[in-house]
Amino acid sequence: MTNILFICHGNICRSTMAEFVMKDIVKKAGMEKDFYIQYRATHRDELGSDTYWGTKDKLDKEGIPYTKRKATLMTKEDYDKYDYILGMDDENMRYIAKIIGSDPYHKVYMLMDFAGEHRSIADPWYTGNFDATFDDVMGGCQGLFQHITK
Template sequence: MIKVLFLCHGNICRSTMAQFVFQDMVNKAGLSSEFFIDSAATSREEIGNGPHYGTVTKLRQEGVPVLHHRAVQMTKKDYDTYDYLIGMDSANIRNMNRITGGDPEGKIYKLLDFAGAKRDIADPWYTGNFDITYNDVLEGCEALLDYILRQKLKK
């Protein structure tokens, strides 16, 4: 089973959006039994809160199922549990490395790196623009799934 953890600052906007978008892609590809997908925060600010209403609204507009989720904080143990730890921006990557104590196995990535884009996914908590965030998340998740499937075929 391939285990993927998406991360952002609070785990209510971008990482939950990526979790639900990626889960939907995996389900539609008939691969749900081969993946475990979740999301977490690098901070404690939103612990216990559900997805942001802007994320929920945007996903419903796009026909992506919104799953039950409450914000949790990433732990050092997550590094051993997951195959891919995917941050949404450079600050997330720094915080993820701080929490894990480094990335000796090369499991920590920025989502848009898979799409060949070096930009961060903007936090709609601050921008208010869930459309741009969704487009970036979709681009990154499509590229991530393609990458994982290509890696799997090599084995």
């Protein structure tokens, strides 16, 4: 089983979008039982909140199912539980490092690394551009899936 953890600031926009996009990719590949996919926040701002309405709206438009969930905070123990820990931007990466300390097993990446670009995914909470965020998340998730299954 491959365990994947998506991380963003508040765990209501990008990490949840990535969670549901990745779950859809593995389901369509018939590999649901081979993956465990979760999400976390680096900050407490939105703990307990459900997925942001803009993310839900974009997922609806793309035909990607989602479920009700609650934002949760990343912990140091998550490092031992997951094979891939994926941040969305440079700030996330700094906070992930503060939470886990070192990364001796090289589990921590920016999601866009798997799309062939080492860069941030813009936070649609601030930009309002859920289309651009979705395109980046989809590219990163597709690349991650290809990396894992090759």
